[in-house]
Amino acid sequence: MTELPFDQVRTLLAVVDEGTFDAAAAALHVTPSAVSQRVKALEQRTGRVLLMRTKPVRPTESGQVVVRFARQLAALERDAWGELGTAAGAEGTRVPIAVNADSLATWFLPALTRVPQNPPVGFDLRREDEGHTAALLREGQVMAAVTSAAEPVAGCLVRPLGLARYLPVASAGFAARHLSAEPVERCLPAAPVIVFDRRDQLQDRFVRSLTSGRSGAGRLRHHVPTSEGFCDAVAAGLGWGLVPEPQAEPLLRSGALVELAPGKGARVDVPLYWQQWKLDVPALALVAETVAAAAAESLYGGE
Amino acid sequence: MTELPFDQVRTLLAVVDEGTFDAAAAALHVTPSAVSQRVKALEQRTGRVLLMRTKPVRPTESGQVVVRFARQLAALERDAWGELGTAAGAEGTRVPIAVNADSLATWFLPALTRVPQNPPVGFDLRREDEGHTAALLREGQVMAAVTSAAEPVAGCLVRPLGLARYLPVASAGFAARHLSAEPVERCLPAAPVIVFDRRDQLQDRFVRSLTSGRSGAGRLRHHVPTSEGFCDAVAAGLGWGLVPEPQAEPLLRSGALVELAPGKGARVDVPLYWQQWKLDVPALALVAETVAAAAAESLYGGE
Structure with missing residues (x-):
């Protein structure tokens, strides 16, 4: 798990949370094609299909594992920011x-x-x-x-x-x-x-x-x-x-x-x-x- | 719409409500293959895919139209039974x-x-x-x-x-x-x-x-x-x-x-x-x- 590139993991999480590739692109301030490429790269790296391309998009069972990992990462990261007392942790x-x-x-x-x-x-x-x-x-x-x-x-x-x-x-x-x-x-x-x-x-x-x-x-x-x-x-x-x-x-x-x-x-x-x-x-x-x-x-x- | 066979329409509704073909079969007291055949027949008749074969099963946009029709039918039917005062209307x-x-x-x-x-x-x-x-x-x-x-x-x-x-x-x-x-x-x-x-x-x-x-x-x-x-x-x-x-x-x-x-x-x-x-x-x-x-x-x- 530790070798999953963070930007790809975060992108997958954004797609699941926002429901579509386009909405995730808007939330991340990147192009929809960048979102699509990152998700494909993550699927190649894990050797699994991670998303069902429904509307809204839903994670497969393998995708759920990566999503949970992504949320745990995000929690640890927010916590670290909070302890550092910086602006990013203000919320x-x-x-x-x-x-x-x-x-x-x-x-x-x-x-x-x-x-x-x-x-x-x-x-x-x-x-x-x-x-x-x-x-x-x-x-x-x-x-x-x-x-x-x-x-x-x-x-x-x-x-x-x-x-x-x-x-x-x-x-x-x-x-x-x-x-x-x-x-x-x-x-x-x-x-x-x-x-x-x-x-x-x-x-x-x-x-x-x-x-x-x-x-x-x-x-x-x-x-x-x-x-x-x-x-x-x-x-x-x-x-x-x-x-x-x-x-x-x-x-x-x-x-x-x-x-x-x-x-x-x-x-x-x-x-x-x-x-x-x-x-x-x-x-x-x-x-x-x-x-x-x-x-x-x-x-x-x-x- | 009036030429949609009622048993097929009711079967589609059961699949959507129960979530899987197997559960619908159990609820309707028929075999899973009968459920599958009726749904396919309804899809052929309407010329549309009506169900996404996800878990749980979900209706497509065309499927939603038929599901609404099915629920309206069921409501009218229950109402008629109720007015007839028979056992089927007891609930x-x-x-x-x-x-x-x-x-x-x-x-x-x-x-x-x-x-x-x-x-x-x-x-x-x-x-x-x-x-x-x-x-x-x-x-x-x-x-x-x-x-x-x-x-x-x-x-x-x-x-x-x-x-x-x-x-x-x-x-x-x-x-x-x-x-x-x-x-x-x-x-x-x-x-x-x-x-x-x-x-x-x-x-x-x-x-x-x-x-x-x-x-x-x-x-x-x-x-x-x-x-x-x-x-x-x-x-x-x-x-x-x-x-x-x-x-x-x-x-x-x-x-x-x-x-x-x-x-x-x-x-x-x-x-x-x-x-x-x-x-x-x-x-x-x-x-x-x-x-x-x-x-x-x-x-x-x-x-």
Whole structure:
């Protein structure tokens, strides 16, 4: 890897980030043909096709390896500039992090505000499903991720953060209308349900666990793809759903929400992990420590 | 278009939705080779390549036209089943809608809860930048969108909803630290700023308007890609930002936030439009009416 010419690697990164050869040329202040030549030279040197010439351009699997390398290079370089305290480092270190929506809406942002801003650290947050944040790490798009993947991504360190707890809840009116017949596992499969998006299987898994796998969640489903909107939709009575405990708790206390099957201790715990590049960037280490400490306060302990 | 065989059109849609020929085959309960044959037959009939054979599979521009047609067909069919009151219609009508994050966090969800749920209507919300919701309409992925695009998308109706107002705000501590030197347009370009994501140009446009185009927003920027997280990050003092008025107002009253350049009446108004398929589906008409009425209450009137 060390013999990859930096200008070619940087050019490949610009093409992937900008989406087209022309846009990359404009960003780098060179001609499109120079961009094209550098990418071809890099492909010859590595003996691999690195880019799919789609619109926008996308890296192949080999290309993703080089892109990750390019981003790590760029991070180290910015960090060095920052330490040198020169003009080029004035914008400070940037730390791109992928984080799932529920963490972002509950414990994660307060954690970030505790990271000392001297020297300044710019947070570049990417909101992603906790099952898919690992892909952004693999592609080198983020330096770190809050993820449900325990298996370390290539080139990454992993540490457990704790368990995020979800409670099955509904508005009192909704529960009276749809879930009053006992037992709840009989009515739940037919009741309208809120799910985050197509990839969200939490509600289905929960109903399957209650019904010994006989059925999933209801067929009438509302997709509400923001954490706060999800909770609002449940509180408004559009359906039941699994809501993160920190969001559910004040609404349970005020009576706006009721817990379903409370006697059965029904809840879902999702283990979360921190994964980050094995890279000696002080800002990243600082963020990792602060996030782990905040998670220890906010999440439940593991086994 | 009317001579496109429905089974082939439906197969194309399944491939696009499921991402691979194998997954589409599993969803349709046919063999992968049957899926492949139907897609090829449809490509021969239309004389166009409809799919890019990437992973996941993606429709070409011609493919997008057929996909939109397929989704419209499916909507009409579900609607007919619903009116017939048969088992196939038991899941109710689904209305996929693209909506920008700030609308979703403020006025949009309360509007949806007013839509009568008898017969039931399932909302399939897609959160998208207001400048990009129109693309989802064009691709046929949603039936309707809250968008900043005034120009009707092909095959769509458009109606203005009103103006969403954003206020430039910061925490009191942040303002004292970074913005105490008068005039504010001198300090703003150097102060840390919160932006939603890479595509968010609202803060830059605002600073350019204040500085007669001489500079954009600060180089130290935090990307916080949820509406509520954005507001929380501003309140926590990570940076200044343009916050939707309904979110800013309680925090201004409590003193958690202060308005920047209040004497200058500085604010940004973003016009929003409702665009929807020209399709006679009663559920869609009901949603459109309810949304327009709620927008009229919550947004500012146009010129």
